[in-house]
Amino acid sequence: MAALAAAGKKVKTFVIDGKDVSGTEDQTIIEVCRENNIEIPTLCYLDGLTEIGACRLCLVEVRGSNKLLPACVTKVQDNMEVVTSSDKLKNYRVKILELLFSERNHICSVCVSNGICELQNLAQRLGMTHVHYPYLFPKLEVDASHERFVLDNNRCILCTRCVRVCDEIEGAHTWDIMGRGIESMVITDLNKPWGESESCTSCGKCVAVCPTGALVEKYKNAVDKSFSYKKDKLKFLPYLTTMREVKNEQS
Amino acid sequence: MSKVKAATIWLDGCSGCHMSFLDMDERIIDLLEKVDLVYSPLVDNKEFPEMVDVTLVEGAVSSKEDLEKIKKVRERTKILVSLGDCAVTANVPSMRNPFGVDAIMKHAYVDTAVTKDIIPNEVIPELLEYSRPVHNFVKVDLFLQGCPPPADAIYFLLTELLEGRMPDLTKVSRLGK
């Protein structure tokens, strides 16, 4: 399938972290990095969903550009020189994580996603020792009105993966964002309780793609032995890519 | 050679980090050959001594008493270590923060009271507006995350310090572990 997709596309050769790599003209830096086992941290990007460049963790340096560029949306170009992990970038990434932790009430020890949370894992991987910004401690709602799932805004990082998967893959567009700035909040329908949503199909895709414990299944925690969308994420995610490929072929 | 003077204290925490400390088991005996535990909830000493080399702090700073304690400890300690998520992030104690002190006190002492429904103004220390991590109030030199940090991580921390190294602790523990 990949070979088929690559047919008729121009191939670009360039350098990432001193390593010669190549990709087709429609590929982004992050895609080529992943093919070459170069790790780039990200929270909003998810293979199979539209890239939005919002979390800013995948920023990379590209020689000749005075701005840092998000690897998830930047298309590859011939002869570009990409640096993915300079000290400057590492420093920025840790601080962005710290900002995320300071924003809402992320209390790992009591979180159902403890151990499989992408935010938590990144904090460890990127060496975040503590959050030096003052915590904001906002008072946020938990919506447990849905019969199978829970939304806990305290743990939401506004990556909008749920919004995108619901719109682009499930086609329901139950999720969206309300408010702006620090007041932004994910909502179901027109800010109705999730349990009363008329558009939600209860498919659970939003729960599967949520990187943190903001969207979870009731009566299950991350290490449950029975089927869990969160735990079985890796089994679920390739489905997104397949769906997108089907969609692309149709259009 | 004189022994390294170490201390541990707990502020607003559950003592789980100290339990984890004890989980080092017989390794504590090895450590005590090089370390003198001069102050700790685990030993009987009423006054925090001067000139302590390293102090492990468990718990968040939640009350005026915590604040006074940690300030004194900081003054008397060379290397201050935040031990565990409560000290590093305020963790569970911080869960009261969005609600405000008044609501919390009312809930604890009035709404759910079984005997007398009054908010005590003596005996318990006055709460700060927010329960916050230790480094919000005093300088912290090392952070060991974990709820609680594993005994191995605490052992690693102490042995590294004894070797005169400031260890990278993000590899041995993480938030919520």
Added chain:
Amino acid sequence: MLIEELLEYAEKLRDRDKPGKHAIKVCSAAGCLSLKSDAVAEELKKKITEAGLEEECWVKPVGCLGLCSKGPLVTVDTDGKVYQEVKPTDAGRIIARAAEGVSKETDPFFTRQQKIVLENSGQVDPEKIQDYILRDGYLALNEVLELTPQEVIDEVTLSGLRGRGGAGYPTGLKWNTVAKTGNVGKYVICNADEGDPGAFMDRSVLEGDPHRVLEGMAIAAFAVGATEGFVYVRAEYPLAIKRLKNAIKQAERAGVLGKNIFGTTFSFAVEIRIGAGAFVCGEETALIASIEGRRGQPRPRPPYPAQVGLWGSPTLINNVETFANIAPIMRHGGEWYAAIGTEKSKGTKVFALAGKINNTGLIEVPMGTKLRDVIYDIGGGIPDGKKFKAVQTGGPSGGCIPEQFLDHPIDYESLGALGSIMGSGGMIIMDETSCMVDVAKYFLDFTKDESCGKCVPCRVGTVQLYSILDRITKGEGTMEDLDELDDLCDLVKNTSLCGLGQAAPNPVLSTIQYFRDEYVAHIIEKRCPAGVCKIHKGERKQKEEVMA
């Protein structure tokens, strides 16, 4: 309609109005209207009728005359003396003087300016297309249609015009990119989502001379090959929207908008889209999202709207003032325009003077004019004998420039070198009673509220910046906070997704750079030098000594 027919049409409309010899022009822009200039106009009309002077004088509502703080403004004919703070009871005297003959205006506020964008503002009746046509309106469009699109773009490129929305991107280059991308279904968008606090350049142009913007858009559409256009204007400008709607209707009736303009194959239709009060929608990709009916949030660029814009089509977005410059450039030639201004910043720029300055209002000066000339000669200096402290240019994305740089020329590069920006043209003057920490806090309060919330550094970083500034103004800051401000500003500036976040730290950075002593006074001495911040000495909350 051909151009001759258009002129005939305009003259017919003019004659229908039965104008007298002397036009008594009453400002009918938002500022003067709010000071009841409509009552002045009514009284003037009444007095003219009473005195039987219909042959001599007639009352003409016009757009902004500039000196907004001294309204309602009334003037007679062209370059006549501008009567300030006119009351209805002054009507009789004004009519008597008008009949005697015109005394020229000598106030430097008026004489020191050079007007291109505002040349018709205060001259034409913004609700009558004939007035615009009779002042060479739509002449440029007519001429342009005989050129090739490339010739039009070349002329704009030659003029050296740069985008007046803030970033200063060369207009000709942008047009060229759109022209060369794709073939059909392109769009032209006029960005009238002016949102900087204290700035009202675009509003005044739309209220005072809406046809000029439409003509600029039509010329642009011809040059880039677009057939549809949108004006995205904020809902807070009801008068501008009303006059724009009226202008579009008139222009369509006169055949200068719509199908087969001037009898050629070129067609161009303009629609209005009204914003819903989000500052970020002035950012071009957020603006496009808003027009498309989606949440007004920016997306990463590239691809730029010139390549992938409205509904995925190549789209030209320029600001109101940029479009307002187009017709004169085409009429007089790019070389004429390029002769005005400095080497890299050509032409004139409109500024909205606000804050602690005598002549609050709207001005237009050539690029390269010194800040000092604008503030003291045109602006009339600082009121009440107070001392000048700083001028803030470019709105919430700009910086504060202190006294020692007042002799620097106003152009894109100079302002950038001083840590500020040209921006859209807001200019807020501060005197010794302004606290610079408080000023920085004010702007961060604005940006944190206007952040769309999409990217993390802007959404959370601006809030953290604000809370540090808030602590400092309360006397609870530490010297570490100053370093933290620097560090956090660097993060927000370099990692935010769009211009809003990238520029949000500017007010903080520039005030720390030029007024560090004021920050230090708040932190160390627990004292606000300007006396703005309320710091209670000795009563500091012990419990909240957060170091952070």
